Amino acid sequence: MSSVNTAIQLITREQAENGAARGSTCSPALAKGPWDYDLAEALAGIPAYGPGASSADVAPAATPRQGQLPEEYKRATDAELARRITAAKATLGDRAVILGHFYQRDEVIQYADFVGDSFQLANAALTKPEAEAIIFCGVHFMAETADILSTPEQAVILPNLAAGCSMADMADADSVAECWEQLEEIFGTEPDADGRVPVIPVTYMNSSAALKAFCGEHGGIVCTSSNAKTVLEWAFERGQRVLFFPDQHLGRNTAKALGVPLEQMPMWNPRKDLGGNAEQQLLDSRVILWHGFCSVHKRFSVAQIEQARAEHPGVQVIVHPECPMEVVDAADSAGSTDFIKKAIAAATEPITFAIGTEINMVNRLAAEYPQHTIFCLDPVICPCSTMYRIHPGYLAWVLEELVAGRVVNRITVADAVQANARTALERMLAARP
Incomplete structure (x- = not known):
């Protein structure tokens, strides 16, 4: 089976030559090199996520941008990049480890x-x-987490600094702190008769180090999509309600599975006073959901399942539980x-699977x-968008810089942020599903 990138190149070429193609993409710009987006953003002075699922999301002004990749890596053929990456890896040996997220393109994985x-x-x-x-061939928040958990002597490198996450950017430290202040004015800070505080902050792993630190400082915790249920149970033991950010869908789907009624899950829109809620709605809440989402998983629909x-x-x-509740x-x-x-690996007989993820x-x-028929729900x-910003050209560049004794694109989290973020992460580690 050809890679996603190969399919995109073929579809784009067929559309250009014949005006039609077998299959479709959400943007013809996906066929270009990511360095084209780097240059466009530099010229415009405005950051963006690039083509793909998050292309319509607005990137904050502080979104990291990638400088220009040297021309030799842009011009290199796939075969040349393969040779250079393989050679650099061999030279570095155990001095470097490459991590690849499930959503990365095959050419990097x-x-x-x-x-x-x-x-x-x-x-x-x-x-x-x-x-x-x-x-770390992933996105920015992942590299931050690796920096928090690794030793101070280790350098964490993100091959393309523009590989961020639109969902993670939907909740920033200032907005969450302002939300917290408003909630404290309503709920107070004193625990109830059972010792449960008014609200516990829970952040999804897909968030900045600053938000993980906020949770660590305020008695909260980090969750993953694997242990979200266990984490919410942990939070309900300690708090009367939960502030869950940034992904509303994971929060809603998990809380619903625990029996929390939808009317007790108000949405918090950071652009509105009290998040757009009446004070009584918040007092009656069990889970306050942040107005955030994953643009990849938002694309899946009930109509596609039907x-x-x-x-x-x-x-x-x-x-994936980042999909809307109806899906x-x-x-x-x-x-x-x-x-x-694991569900696919466990199937002993040939099955047709329709999957709703990247x-x-x-x-x-x-x-x-290959014994199964497996396809993506979204045709x-x-x-x-942001995972796709990492290309073998960037990987070759950072590896060859390491061979030359230079560290580029290093991701570092300030010590003050690391301490509280690590606390929240350690609580998550202890919350095993």
Whole structure:
């Protein structure tokens, strides 16, 4: 099976030559090199997420931008980049470890020493204490977490600084602090008769180090899509209600599964006073959901599930819990990327699976398990915009810079932020599902 990038190139070429193509993408710009987006942003003076699922999301002014990749890496053929990456890896040996997220393009994943979700990869880095450099082929918040959990001597490198996360950017430290102040005015700060404080902050792993630190400082915790249920139970033992950010869908789907009524889950819009809620709504709440979402998983719909069932009788539909509640309810099951992978691996008889998560992972699962029929619920090829900013050219560049004794694109989290963020992460580690 061809890679997602190969499919995008083919579709774009067919559209240009014939005005039509077998299949479609959400943007023809996906066929360009990511360095084209770097240059466009530099010229415009405005950051953006690039083509793909998050192209319509507005990037904050402080979003990191990538400087210009040297021309030799832009012009290099796939074969030349492969040769250079392989040679640099061999030269560096155990001095460098490459981590690749499930959503990365195949052309990058093939060089990864470890492949997994954000938390699995952060933990994988801990198994390589001898590595001087951790090259994280993922997005910015993941590299921050790796820096928090790794040793001070290790350098965490993000091959393209523009590989951020639009969901993570939907909740910033100032907005959350302002929300917290308003909630304290309503709820006070005193615990109830059972010793539970008025509200516990819970941040999804897909958030900045600053928000993880906020949770650590205010008695809160970090969660992953794998242990969100356990984390909410942990929070309810300690608090009367939860402030959950930045992903509303993971929060809603998890709380609903725990029996929390929808009317007790108001949404907090940071652009409105009291988040757009009446004071009584907040007093009656169990989970306050932040107005954030993943643009990849927002693309999946009930109509897509209905079409999959009509075209493939007996299909098993598995979606990620970042999908909207209606989609999760209509699916056969929902779970983290690791859950999806394990569910397919556990199937002993040939099955047709329709998967609601990022296309690179779905495509890779289809290639890895050819005994099954595996396809993405969304028929339009639309990868994660920011994951797609990392290209073998950037990987070759950072590796060859390391060979030359230079560290580029290092991600560092300030010591003051690290301490509280690590506290929240350690609480998460203890909350095993």
